[in-house]
Amino acid sequence: MTAATVVAEGLHRAFEAPGGGMVQAIDALSLTVRPGELTALVGPDGAGKTTLLRMIAGLLTPGGGRLEVLGTDVAAHPQRVQDRISYMPQRFGLYEDLSVQENLDLYADLHRVPQAERRPRFARLLEMTDMARFTARPAGKLSGGMKQKLGLACTLVRAPDLLLLDEPSVGVDPLSRRDLWAIVQQLVDADRLSVIVSTAYMDEAARCAQVHVMNRGRILASGTPGDLRARAAGLTFAAAPPPDMHPRTLQARLLGAPELVIDATPHGGAVHYVRQPQADDDALATLLGGAVTGPRAETLEDAFMLLLRQHEGHAEPALPDAAHEAPVTTPDPTKPIISVRDLVRRFGNFTAVASTSFEVMPGEIFGLLGPNGAGKTTTFRMLCGLLPATEGHLEVAGRDLRTARARARARIGYVAQKFSLYGNLSVRENLEFFGGAYGLRGKVLKERVREALARFDLEPDARSGLLPAGYKQRLAMATGLLHAPQILFLDEPTSGIDPLARRAFWRTITGLANSGVTIIVTTHFMEEAEYCDRIAIQDAGEMLVIGTPQEVREKAGAEDGADMNTAFIGIVEQARAHRATREAAA
Incomplete structure (x- = not known):
């Protein structure tokens, strides 16, 4: 296996833009992929x-240039290439009414x-994915991580010479991500x-032998x-903010000075x-300011x-950092805006949420974390x-959801995990419809x-369903904030x-919290837990821990400065070990 797996030279591909004209998706791109290696885009x-x-998969024809895959001109002989590769797109087509085994049989x-x-x-695939116990379970009953593994x-199901994976871990929790990569x-x-x-996780790309950094259809850099x-x-530093300053506040300040700072993220306090x-x-x-830096x-x-910053220049962030409109009614800052006591939800004999209790204060960013199937979405x-x-x-928002559900919802904004607006309507039409609702x-x-x-830099006449993923999220956020809610619920808002x-x-989000909006967020990006005032980690319907990011790291036994990903995995694995011990004893 000495020949290159993929060779691209001067590759081009353009698409017709929704408003007319052409968009250059691939622009004079050249790269080489070596055989027997893990390569990241x-x-x-x-x-x-x-x-x-x-x-590469032979599903699109290049508009120009040369593309050889496994020694074959893919434009001239796409079927020859497809007979030797396997391709898992972002939305892989499982048949949810079929069992795990029936899905495997069908694809075979x-x-x-x-x-x-x-x-x-x-037998080997089921062993690798740890799914031999679930062959009779319908695919629709699997957790998100298990669906990705299936x-x-x-x-x-066939042995390919080349495997293509397009964002395989989107929407997958850290433990399932670890299993997938293993x-x-x-x-x-x-x-x-x-x-x-292709991946949005840089820690995943860091596992690869070669990484190709792309932007606007071009390769910016390639290498190990x-x-x-x-x-x-020589350009990377850590700054510990003063005790009275949340790390996200310092981060927002640093990102607001692009002439001085390229990037900033909260990490380990x-x-x-x-x-x-x-x-x-x-x-x-x-x-x-008073931050201690090293x-x-x-x-x-x-x-x-x-x-990216070098290629894009000092462009302003995609979403604005301007002051945000305060909620229509301001809650009492001394009383919880959300109060949960002994919350239980059952589906038949299955308990999805078991006796959960917590409170959220006005203006707080509260993170709800957990593995796929933990009960987060149900909560x-x-x-x-x-x-x-x-x-x-x-x-x-001061309303008992058993007796005043509609009145409570009037004070709530919601951004769903998947784009749930009307794709055939324009941006303006979606905003007007939901504003009326x-x-x-x-x-x-x-x-x-x-x-x-204006705030979210949206084109009013663009068809909503044709927007790029980032712009769909802007529209969803704009829709959820139209009525100036007291509470904004964000369900995995940055997935993918x-x-x-x-x-x-x-x-x-930081600007919204500063204006008094309470934020409740679920996420599988553990770095985003660092933005939260407090986080709660669930698994198997049980609440494992609630506290500030630092308190959660301490309860996990993580070292000072450890990332939240390590703390999350530690807490969940400890809880599962204790649960297994209890069940064995029973």
């Missing part, structure tokens, strides 16, 4: 990662896998399989993770930032953000008044829509969004 939304993968039939090969192949198994790494190490993966990290050498190479030392010291080791994400839907509780007391009329509605279009867009999104 990283880049912001619209960088061209999915388009490139679809061309589609790929004409000989019967003699199926039994050993299935999708990967179905992709691998499977992929095993395939690379044991079978010398060539794998190309170490090669790319070296680009940020401090703020990790990347300074501009030519930043004025005195100006930077003034910006940092150098730290550079990461791949530091280099990624450095490359979330009960808090929003979308699902009645089986038992317990649930009060939101919230009770806005006449001049007030027109003014709110005008402000939302690149680090650049996530930074901008959280600057907006």
Whole structure:
């Protein structure tokens, strides 16, 4: 296996834009993918990662240039390539009414896998994915992480020479992500399989032998993770804010000075930032205020953000950092705005949420975390008044949800995990429709829509369903804020969004909290837990821990400065070990 797996030279691909004209998705792109290695494609939304993968898979024809896959001109002979590859797109097509085993059988039939090969192949796939116990379970009854593992198994029912994975871990919790990557790494190490993966997680890209950083259809840089990290050498620092300052406040201040700071993120109670190479030392010291600062080791994400900022220039963030409208009614800051006591939700004999209690104060950012299937979404839907509780007391915005659900919902904004607006309507039409649903009329509605279009930089006549993922999130956020709610519920709002867009999104969230809006957020990006005032971690319907990010790290036994990903995995694994011990004793 000495020949390159993929060779692209001067590759082009354009699409017709919704408003007319052409959009260059792939622009004079050249790269080489070596055989038997794990290769990553990283880049912001619209960088061209999915388009490139679809061309490699023979599903899109290049508009120009040369593209060879496994020694074959894919434009001339797409079927030859497709017979030797496996491709798992972002939305892999599982049949939810079929069982795990029936899905495997179906995909084996589609790929004409000989019967003699199926039994050993299935046995290995089920062992790798740890799903041998669930072969009779319908795919629709699996958790998000298990669905992704089943999708990967179905992709691998035949032995390919090249595996293409398009954002395989979107919407998957840290433990399931770890399992997915263990499977992929095993395939690379044991079978010398060539794998190309696009990902929004820089820690995943750091596992790869080669990383290609893309933006606007071009390759900005290629190399090993170490090669790319070296680009940020000497520019990376950690700043510990004063005791009375939340790390997200310092982060927002640093991101507001792009002439001095390239990037900044909360991390382990401090703020990790990347300074501009030519930043004025005195100006930077003034910006940092009383923060205690020291150098730290550079990461791949530091280099990624450095490359993007250099390519984009000092552009303003995608979402604004301006002052936000305060809620229509201001809650009493001394009383909880959400009060949950002994909350239980059952579906038949299955208990999705078991005796959960917590409170949220006005203006707080409260994170609800947990593995796939932990009961987060069920809890979330009960808090929003979308699902009645089986038992317990649930009060939101001063309203008991058992007796005044509609009145409570009037004070709530909601941004769903998946885009849930009307794709055939324009941006303006969606805003007007949902504004009317919230009770806005006449001049007030027109003014709110005008402000939302300007605040979120939205094109009013664009068709909503054709917007890029980042712009769909802007529209969903604008819709949820039209009626100036007291509480904003965000269900995995940054799932599938690149680090650049996530930074901008959280600057907006910080601004909302500063204006008095209470934020309840679920997320699988553990770095985002650092933005929260407090977080709660659930698993198997049980509340495992509630506290500030620092308190959660301490309860997990994590070292000082450890990231939240490590603390999260530690707490969940400890709880599962205790649960297993109790069940064995019973």
